[in-house]
Amino acid sequence: MSTLTDRARRAAYADGEIVIEMESGAQLRFPVAHNPRLAAGTPEQLAHIELSPFGVHWPDLDEDLSFRGIAEGDYGQGRTSASS
Numbered sequence: 452m453s454t455l456t457d458r459a460r461r462a463a464y465a466d467g468e469i470v471i472e473m474e475s476g477a478q479l480r481f482p483v484a485h486n487p488r489l490a491a492g493t494p495e496q497l498a499h500i501e502l503s504p505f506g507v508h509w510p511d512l513d514e515d516l517s518f519r520g521i522a523e524g525d526y527g528q529g530r531t532s533a534s535s
Contacts, residue, residue: 459518462507464497471507471521479518485526488514 457473464470464483471479483489483497489512496511506517516527 457518458504459502459507462500462502464494464500469497469500469507471518479521481521481526486514486516486528488512488528489526 457475457477460472460474462469462471467484468480468482469489473479483492489497489509492509492512496509499509499511501508501510506515506520508515514527516525520527
C-alpha cells in the first residue's frame, strides 16, 4: 500500500470544477457534475470547502472525498452517473 505524501495547499470551486492545488504544484480537478450531491449545490455551498490531511469536505452539502479517490477518478456518489 502506498502512502500519499503530497499535501493539499488549497481547494476552490471555479467554472463548474473543483480544483485542488497540492504543495508539489500538481492539481487535482473534476467537474461537480460528476457528483450528484455537489451538482445540486449552490456556488456558495461549493466554494465552502474544508481541507483535511486526507481529503476535502463540504460542510454545507455533507460531502467528503479523499484525495486518493479523486486522484483515482472516484468523485463519490455514483461517479458513473455523469456518463449514464
